[in-house]
Amino acid sequence: MFQKVGLAFLLYNLVPVVRTQSVDLTLVPDASGEDVVDASIAKIEALNVFPNDFGLLKRIALVETNFGIDVVNKMGGIWQITPNISSQLSDPSVLLSLNQYLTPASIEFGTNITDLSNNPNFRIPLTSALAARLYVQLLAGTSVPASLDQQANWWNTYYNLTGNAQGFQERVIAYENATG
Template identity: 35%
Template sequence: MTGPAVYLVLSVAVGVSLAADLTLSPGADGKIVVDAVIDRIRSKCIFGDDRLFLRRLAYVETSDGEESRTYRPGYNGGIWQIDEDKFNLTQSCSQYIRAQCDIIQSEFNINWRNATWEDLRKPLYSGLAASLYIKYRSGSHDTPANVTSQATFWKRYMRSGGDTSAFTTKARNLPGMDCKTEMDLAFIVDGSGSVSSTDYDRMLTFINDVIDSLNINEDEIQVSALEFSTTVGDMITFNSFTTKAALKSSILRMRKGNSGTATHLAIQEAGDTLFNTSTGARPNAKRVAILLTDGASSYRNYTVFAAQKARDLGHVLLSVGVGSINEVELASIASKPNCTHVFVLNNFLEIDSLLYQLKE
């Protein structure tokens, strides 16, 4: 689900084409450059759990580098505006960011201890510095996961004189994806006894919030869903409803099974029935399944096998952990890399990062 790096191709008179990687071009700016930088960082799991923080930060600080002050004389913080003292803290590659420094070395051939503040004029370096600084300041704690907590973190560690209200206002106006996509999206909902009724209801509401935020129509995104516990229960196929309102109403009526957790059967049924052209699946659409679960299946080996079979068929699997989760099992189900396909939601205010990843 990640995209390629961004290249600017220049045709030369002699017929030779030169490709310049804009993520490494000093002074490059714009949404396409920022998206490419973040894609490279997330796909290598340097900051895979950023919860949209990097994207928001670039837009809040410099409007994706398009503000005139971004590359001002004497200041080298780049698109993410990482001050020199903050950059210097990342160069220790200490405990909480050691693994990230190692990945940067192996994947990008960049020895971060030898990088200079001036390097941050290159968008990739600025994005890497922002990632490392946020991870450094977060320490053993989770990265702030929603726009409000991110604004608080930003003011505390990045802009002591900053206005958190201004951060949240601008971040919420972040430009969305402007491309159309043909995607068949299936929700697989855990209704077993280990999932509380409260969490189950929240999952259904969460699905409807996702539906509200997507373009649902036969030319773009279609949605289906099924509930499971010991067996597969209520099911909504892609051709069940023609209106968003009817679809949402049906989602809220999905009954909870409240017994065992046959996750493997649910994954199989999604492939056999939901992603079947006879029930409305489109042959050329991207097929994505989101499993909402605590990750505690009754037959883990069967679940891992079923997930692998689905991935082999080209289905993209995202695991969304809810409640008291088993992260190991969530990772074994999801597509790779896990850092961009496993979401642990502490609360459903974190929906934005999942939506952005889906659209990407």
């Protein structure tokens, strides 16, 4: 018995232990995947300042980039923030109107994530997600489209003008059928 305990003690104390650090992928440029999208959205929802988006933010990430896996414009990140969206969100009067959302986000996430007027890094998933959510808030306010049909039309009218509302719906339905 002593030998087993002594050996275990020696192994525990002499064998180097590999320690791992967890990395918050919502803050890692070019991180992708459904887990990263879900974590980014969860952080934004935890602020408790935005109205329900009825899954729109996740659906946009799915349709725009397949959760960051099929990114065309790396600078736009998972949510493909376009120069048009970015310039609207960096307008001082728009920033002022979104202050009730930006202030809690700045406190929680820091200004490096929430400074949308000073060359934001949309390759960081949380920054891309926050910009997309702020843009939805700016244009939809408390009238965020709830149904898939309404979301597809909103996305095609305001978010991706070259997109196709029917294609949005088909992509979301295929994903939701596959994942249950």
